[in-house]
Amino acid sequence: MFLSLKTAAVALTLFAATNAQQSIQALLASLGPAPAGDPRFTNFTPPGSGDVRSPCPGLNSLANHGFIHHNGKNMTIPHLLVGLAQGMNIGADFTIAIGGAGLLSSPNPLAGSFDLNDLDEHNFPIEHDASLSRQDAYFGNDYSFYNPNWQMVLSHYAGKTQTDIPTASAAKYSRVNNSMQINPTFTYGLREFILSYGETALYLQTMSDPVSGVANIDYIRSMFEQEKLPYALGWRPSTSPITLPSLGNMVFELYTANPAAAPEGAKVTADSYKDIFEFIVGGSQAFNNLTGGFSSAVGL
Template sequence: MQLPLLAPALLVGQVLGQTHDISRDDHAWAPAGPGDFRGPCPMMNTLANHGFIQRDGRNITRENAVNGLRDGLNFNPTLSNIMFDQAIIANPEPNATYFTLDQLNKHNLLEHDASLSRSDAYFGNNHVFNQTVFDETRKWWQGPIITASMLANSKVARQLSSKAFNPTYVFTLVTEEFSLGEVVAPVIAFGDTENVIVNRTLVEYFFENERLPTELGWTRREDAVSLETILHATDTIRNATRLYTEPINSLSKRKLGRNPHFG
């Protein structure tokens, strides 16, 4: 909301954690500046870089998050409210009504080992984009279109690498759910959510620049993203991470306990 007087507008901007800047109202991209907060989530950082949420990454309220996710990515309010409820726990203050992006950096709360684009906390900075880690991830994306199988392979490979070389590796069942959501995020934002595929160029541009790929022809999807959209895509990735090839019903019917072959 724009107020008619400059002084009240500046005051409101400071309360919300950013100064009011008319030149940025068109959501042009700008990188974080000195004193701005960013976190381990490339998408939240991107929304801040475009001004869909506070550009300084501070004091993100429920209203800020819901409006930003709607305006930037066309997430419906139900989904956006769920995401805010997950993020608000990062603010340690009792009964907090906002969070800052840097609060998301707390290790093993929401941020976790085996990120697609960040180093594990054990090795140092766990929230700034790491090109070496991302190169390790994208080598599994073989072709101009990234499929669910490719995304699943890169996720499993990052977990194996982290488990092998990080002596403090932690990856719980709760972590798995967050991880699946993060892996599928580029598909939700830029790809075909029904078939769970996405243009590789768009994804690489997004990760490496923390910028919406409008310069490459991307536009916000017309249909709102719902919780059902997310669940379908994450289940597709979950199924693709399985390293056995038989359907679940075939495995459950087999009398594995009677098989004497252990070789």
């Protein structure tokens, strides 16, 4: 009797685990950009009273268009997977990697969700100094758009209508130098170094494609300055997904275009971007617990 009960319990656990894996696989297989003409692309509603936003112009834009909850709350991995894929053709591997890191900013990471304003948390897991369009936390507000810093970035693109890798890299580096000079608590180790290259790769790729690094500057300005998808300007989500490898390759290209040495004597490769998320979350087992099995489903 005892044995058969135990066997039944094991069978039930296996059944539940198999079911969970199957529903994860089904969700992953269903992901992709929303069709042209989806009303969310043109339905732009800035945050209202009670809505929360983040230091991330990408997530804020997706919330302003309703691809993720407009109130900015209760961001779970499945919700982000669908919203980021539909709005910007972000691949599941990247959403799970950065979404897992994002969960660590929640007051209760194992509950499986965060609110966009949790992401303001400084120096861990994601937010860092020398942002392109935000002030350093030392100056009080690390989450709102801050035009003087953004103009520093844009000045590098003066006279151009499109981005390119060397200019994007130089623009990012100038923000680092500026913060280093004015912020007595400036913090910029390997995590910040890699993540910030990743953010430059993100604006380049989401506003163009996962390879070229050539995006219209008007599109980028719309996303940063208004937190609005530039659909009316002609932008469409990339036809191929933006993935951890595509971003990792561009992190490496941006790094190679820049004379600054990596901190902590690190060797930067195309895998560094993926590795930094595993490092932040504490290895693949911790990642899998945190994301409810999603990270192992995409090989993290």
